[in-house]
Amino acid sequence: MVDILIVGAGPAGLSAAVNAITRGKTVRIFNNKENYLSKAERVDNHLGFYNISGKDLMNKFKEHAEAMNIKIEEGKVVNILPMGESFMVNINGEIEEAKKVILAMGISKVKELPGEGKLLGMGVSYCATCDGMLYRNKDAVVWDQSKDALEEANYLSSIGVNVTFVSKNPRSEHLNKSIKYYNGALTKIIGEDVVEAVIAGQEKIASDAVFMLRDAVAPTALIDGLKTEGNFIAVDRNMETNISGVYATGDITGKPLQLSKAVSEGLIAAQHAALQIDKIKEN
Numbered sequence: 001m002v003d004i005l006i007v008g009a010g011p012a013g014l015s016a017a018v019n020a021i022t023r024g025k026t027v028r029i030f031n032n033k034e035n036y037l038s039k040a041e042r043v044d045n046h047l048g049f050y051n052i053s054g055k056d057l058m059n060k061f062k063e064h065a066e067a068m069n070i071k072i073e074e075g076k077v078v079n080i081l082p083m084g085e086s087f088m089v090n091i092n093g094e095i096e097e098a099k100k101v102i103l104a105m106g107i108s109k110v111k112e113l114p115g116e117g118k119l120l121g122m123g124v125s126y127c128a129t130c131d132g133m134l135y136r137n138k139d140a141v142v143w144d145q146s147k148d149a150l151e152e153a154n155y156l157s158s159i160g161v162n163v164t165f166v167s168k169n170p171r172s173e174h175l176n177k178s179i180k181y182y183n184g185a186l187t188k189i190i191g192e193d194v195v196e197a198v199i200a201g202q203e204k205i206a207s208d209a210v211f212m213l214r215d216a217v218a219p220t221a222l223i224d225g226l227k228t229e230g231n232f233i234a235v236d237r238n239m240e241t242n243i244s245g246v247y248a249t250g251d252i253t254g255k256p257l258q259l260s261k262a263v264s265e266g267l268i269a270a271q272h273a274a275l276q277i278d279k280i281k282e283n
Contacts, residue, residue, distance in 0.1 A: 002028045004273050005089050005098035007222075009072045010035035011259050012250030013104035014061045015266030017070045023274035028098070030075040030091055035106055036251075037259060046259050057259075078126040080223040082243065085280065093130040099280075100245050100273040103219060103233065104266060107251040112218055115189030123195025123209045126217050128152035131209070136160040140209040141198050143186045144169065149213040153179055156211070164207065166200050186210070219252065229254070239269035247273060 004020045006013045009031035020027045037043075040054025049057060065072070079090040080101055089096045116124055125131040128142070129152070137160055142153040144167035157163045157176045164180040165171075171181045184201035189210055191197070197206045219233055220226050227234045227242040232254035239247045247269035250262035 001086060001097040001099065002026045003098070003277055004028075004100045004102060004270065005087070005096060006030070006102045006104055007077045008035075008103065008105035008250070009062075010104060010106055010250060010262065011037060011058075011061060012262035012266040013102070014065045014070070014072075015263040016102045016104060016247075016249060016270040017065055017266075018068060019267045019270035020274055021068050021070060023271065025270075025274050025277065027070060028073060028096060029070065030073050030077055032074060032076040043259065046263075076126075076217070077222065078130065078217055080246070082223070082245070087245065090127070090130065092127055099277050100247065102239075102266070102269050102273065103222070103241075103246065103248040103252060104250050104262075105219075105252060107231075107257065112221065113186060113189055113212075115191065116212065117221060119189055119191050119195050120221060122193060123191060123207075124189060125209060125211050126214070126221070128156050128211050128213065131211075132156050132159055132161060135209045138162065138208040139164070139206065140211060141166055141186070141200075141205055141207045142211045142213060143167075145212070145214040150175060152211065152213055164205055166198075166205075219248075237268075238272040239265050240272065245273075245276070 003025035004027050006016050006029040009029050013029055017027050017029045037054045038058045043052050043054055043057055044050055075091040077091050081088040087098050087101050089098055139162045141164045150172055153163050153165045154176045157179050166182045168185055182200050186198050186200050188199040195209055197204050198210050233248040233252050235241055235248050235253050239249050241248055249265035249269045251257045
C-alpha cells in the first residue's frame with residue numbers, strides 16, 4: 001500500500017509529491033496528458049522566475065521531483081473506491097491501494113453524456129483492458145476520444161467483442177477490418193438498468209456496452225459522491241473534499257487558475273494528508 005496516490009503531474013501534483021516525500025511518505029503519481037503550463041509561451045508571475053517559457057519551467061519542476069526520486073508514471077486513473085481507512089485505485093486495470101488520494105488533474109473539460117453516470121459499471125466503461133472480457137461475444141461501442149482508442153478497439157475485437165467504432169476522424173487503415181465504423185459522435189447512452197443502445201448522430205446503435213475512451217475521466221465519475229461547485233471540486237481550507245482522505249488541488253478547485261495557487265494547494269494537501277496518516281499511526 002502506498003501512503004499517497006496523486007492523479008496528475010502538473011504543478012499542483014508535483015508540489016504535492018515533493019512535500020509528501022519530505023514528510024517521509026511513499027508516493028505514486030500518475031499522468032496521461034500534457035498540462036497547460038507546458039504550452040505557455042511566457043511566465044512572468046511565479047515568484048523566483050521571470051521571462052521563462054512554460055515548457056522550461058515545467059521541466060524545472062520535473063527535475064526537482066526526479067532529484068527526490070519521484071517517478072511520474074504513465075497511466076489514466078479510471079476509478080477510486082473508498083475502503084474505510086484506504087482507497088482502491090484503478091489505473092488502466094492495475095489496482096493500487098492508497099491511504100490518501102490527491103486529485104491534481106487540472107481543469108476538467110469532460111462533460112458526461114446523458115445516461116453515462118447512471119449506467120457507469122452497468123455497461124459504461126472507461127477501460128477496455130479492465131472490462132473487455134465481460135463483453136466477449138457481445139456488442140460494444142467504442143467512442144474515439146483519445147490516442148489509445150484505436151488500439152483498444154482492436155484489442156476488444158481480438159478477444160471476441162463485436163465492436164462498432166464511432167469517430168469524427170476518417171476510418172483508419174489500422175482499424176481491424178472486422179470492426180464496424182460510424183463517422184460521428186455519441187450524444188446519448190440509452191438504458192434503464194444496463195446499457196441498451198447509444199445515439200450517434202442520427203443513428204441509434206444497439207449495444208451491450210460503451211467504452212468512453214477519453215484521455216481524462218470526469219472527477220464525479222472517478223469517485224462516487226464527490227461534491228462539486230459548478231465545474232470545480234469543492235474543498236475546505238486543507239484542500240480536502242467532502243470525501244475524507246480525498247484531496248483536490250490546482251485548477252480543478254476553481255479560480256484563480258494560476259500556477260502559484262496550484263503549487264501552494266499541492267503543498268497544503270500533502271501536508272494535511274501526511275499529518276492525518278501520522279495520526280492514524282499514533283492511534
